[in-house]
Amino acid sequence: MASSLQGNTLKQWACEEEAKHPKLVLYFQREVAADSCAVILTELLGFCLCVSGFHIIQTIFGCDLRGRQHHSGETMTWVAADIGAQITKRRWDAEVDDNQGWNLYLEEECILWLRSALEYGKETLQRKVRPTARVSDRSSHDGLTTLSCKVSGFYPRDITVTWLKNGESRQQETYSEGILPSGDGTYQTWVTMEIDPKIKAHYSCRMEHESLLEPLSVFWGKAFLCLSVFLRCLMLGATCLCNDAGREGMTLECSEEAD
DSSP: OOOHHHHHHHHHHHHHHHHHOHHHHHHIIIIIIHHHHHHHHHHHHHHHTOOSSOOOOOOOOOOOOBTTBOOOOSSOOOOOSSGGGHHHHHHHHHOHHHHHHHHHIIIIIHHHHHHHHHHHHHHHHTOOBOOEEEEEEEEOGGGOEEEEEEEEEEBSSOEEEEEEETTEEOGGGOEEEEEEEOSSSOEEEEEEEEEOTTSOOOEEEEEEETTOSSOEEEEEOTTTHHHHHHHHHHHHTEEEEEEEOGGGOEEEEEEEOOO
16 A cells, blocks of 8 residues: 555655646557557457457556666567467567667656656655564463564665564574565564573564664663663663553554754
8 A cells, every 4th residue: 555645745746747848648548559559459359269258457667776776678579468468479579669769758857747747746756764672572372472573663664573582583484474564654564483481581673774873772671671672772862762551561662863
């Protein structure tokens, strides 16, 4: 689900570009796209000898930009998704003029439009929002304890969250829920790990994110939770809130303060 901020960016870009190039947009939508779909659909119906019912074809195309370099259409050939598409692939590969036209569009016109979109949305797309972490624990099976680290409110999307035991990564023992959109233009993720509370060890949830000057760690521990994390947060210039949840566990929230 796209965030409302990204949706506004795309809408603004679309309106601006259509105002700049109304004839080009109209031509592409009505002539190129419509005609291509009609030809492809007619061709497919001929292959399957379909004479009745509803038939739908969906297409998607676009360009990808990384930094200032981009590559697309290097081989000038089509890729068949399955065996049934081999006939169409061979025919399209033979249409050299059409392929050159598509390649020209993807490498030039599409890139220009993409750069325009990035320019319109740079304030939103290039922002950096620091994460907030919440550490908690709960009783699990066979006397074990499940540690949970919820990290939320961060942007951009990429983040590394890892549980540490005595300062060493326990990535193999960690379960992640994946990175999900929060609905407000930021992202969230959960990382859990099962431990034996009888084994004395120091556990912490470590976050690495583009918005942080250095990795941020939130510590867990029944006896020393509040004190140790509070001292650590002071060192990082962060704000922490410690909460006693009773027998079922304890939670802690920590986030690095803005400069």
